[in-house]
Amino acid sequence: MKYYSLNHNAPKVSFQEAVIQGLAADKGLYFPESITPLNSDFFKNIENLSNEAIAFEVIQQFVGDEIPTETLKQIIAETLSFDFPTVKVEDSIYALELYHGPTMAFKDVGARFMSRCLGYFNKDKKDNKNTVLVATSGDTGGAVASGFLGVQGVDVVILYPSGKVSDIQERQLTTLGQNIRALEVDGVFDDCQDMVKKAFLDESLKHHKLTSANSINIARWLPQMFYFFFAYKQLKSENKLLVFSCPSGNFGNICAGIMAKKLGLPIEHFVASTNVNDTVPRFLEKGNYDPKPSKATISNAMDVGNPSNFIRIQEMYNNDLEQFRKDFSSYSYTDEETTAAMQTIYKTDGYIAEPHGAVGYLGLKKEMINFPNAIGIFLETAHPIKFLDVVEPALNIKLPIPTQIESVLGKEKVSTKIKTYEELKAFLG
Ligand SMILES: *Cc1c(COP(=O)(O)O)cnc(C)c1O
Numbered sequence: 001m002k003y004y005s006l007n008h009n010a011p012k013v014s015f016q017e018a019v020i021q022g023l024a025a026d027k028g029l030y031f032p033e034s035i036t037p038l039n040s041d042f043f044k045n046i047e048n049l050s051n052e053a054i055a056f057e058v059i060q061q062f063v064g065d066e067i068p069t070e071t072l073k074q075i076i077a078e079t080l081s082f083d084f085p086t087v088k089v090e091d092s093i094y095a096l097e098l099y100h101g102p103t104m105a106f107k108d109v110g111a112r113f114m115s116r117c118l119g120y121f122n123k124d125k126k127d128n129k130n131t132v133l134v135a136t137s138g139d140t141g142g143a144v145a146s147g148f149l150g151v152q153g154v155d156v157v158i159l160y161p162s163g164k165v166s167d168i169q170e171r172q173l174t175t176l177g178q179n180i181r182a183l184e185v186d187g188v189f190d191d192c193q194d195m196v197k198k199a200f201l202d203e204s205l206k207h208h209k210l211t212s213a214n215s216i217n218i219a220r221w222l223p224q225m226f227y228f229f230f231a232y233k234q235l236k237s238e239n240k241l242l243v244f245s246c247p248s249g250n251f252g253n254i255c256a257g258i259m260a261k262k263l264g265l266p267i268e269h270f271v272a273s274t275n276v277n278d279t280v281p282r283f284l285e286k287g288n289y290d291p292k293p294s295k296a297t298i299s300n301a302m303d304v305g306n307p308s309n310f311i312r313i314q315e316m317y318n319n320d321l322e323q324f325r326k327d328f329s330s331y332s333y334t335d336e337e338t339t340a341a342m343q344t345i346y347k348t349d350g351y352i353a354e355p356h357g358a359v360g361y362l363g364l365k366k367e368m369i370n371f372p373n374a375i376g377i378f379l380e381t382a383h384p385i386k387f388l389d390v391v392e393p394a395l396n397i398k399l400p401i402p403t404q405i406e407s408v409l410g411k412e413k414v415s416t417k418i419k420t421y422e423e424l425k426a427f428l429g
Pocket of ligand 1: 105106107139140215247248249250251252253254301302356381382
């Protein structure tokens, strides 16, 4: 499979090159040259297939022959070693829980898949390593640290804003050691992000072979298609239309859902639910794309003013707004509405949703008015424990600590404090 840059000003590359580079030389996101729908037998028989077998069918054409079949199967098995249950919350409303992995956020799947692909591509390299440089506002850092721990030929450097991530999130990215190092930046998330972007453009850092591990990287983005197939497998026997609502920040997840539909998965409608960072809902309403600086909210993993994957979505709809509106809606919610939804879901349904899932629920409920006979599924993208500062007071409960989280709580934080880009360069060496 070849990948082209959505800025159309860089050469086409292989899967391997796209994964290693992250972003094309013209700063465009990579996109697959073709998308071939899966055959109807696959969908007829899907409930008899394991998650691993489904994932292999789904991802195979995008990897091509660049990873041997047995190795790809092994990578998938390691990536998917936990459950993805659909949990009934109300009549016709399900939560697709994506948080049963090692760091308890959905980003585990993409981080694990990408790390193992990079590990495979670097398997024979001794001192010609890749360095994954990543800025995090919370969840990405932990998933990347856990996913890349001990992977051969890859060093990881994570930048996070000092004092702006939760205690659990900080421990997840500062306590692992080995090939994972954490930089605690005196500043906000945007400062971390700016430093990372600058480093990618810096010729004097070329020898580090820097790459990114957020959803601009195809190996982190594409495996997110799996979730939608796993939900379909579980709910197929209900024989109803399916509506998915994704709590959206950088729009990587929902963009993977649209890819799944392109592969033939029968999804009737998508809802992108956002917090007050509402660039996409405004676009759908008004027709012009007008990104704004991000605002801080209680669903902080979605505090994105200019979603990087939106351009991939537009590519799939050939920039045809009318067609796009038929398949896709987008609504935004305030923190007050989000907290009230968490309380309703808990009181009425006995289900504990964290703020991102609650935003997804709100968008879903609104859209279901248009699809009275469908099943609605909202993605629960993180375990409530990751947002305990919000969840516990809102619901007046105490959450038990899951074992995955307990294991990092006792470990000691190791990080290096920096303030300037020069300090980042000095650290990389
Ligand atoms: C990253 C994240 C999101 C947003 O996902 P995108 O693919 O960037 O839209 C939503 N919820 C949680 C908990 C996250 O960590």
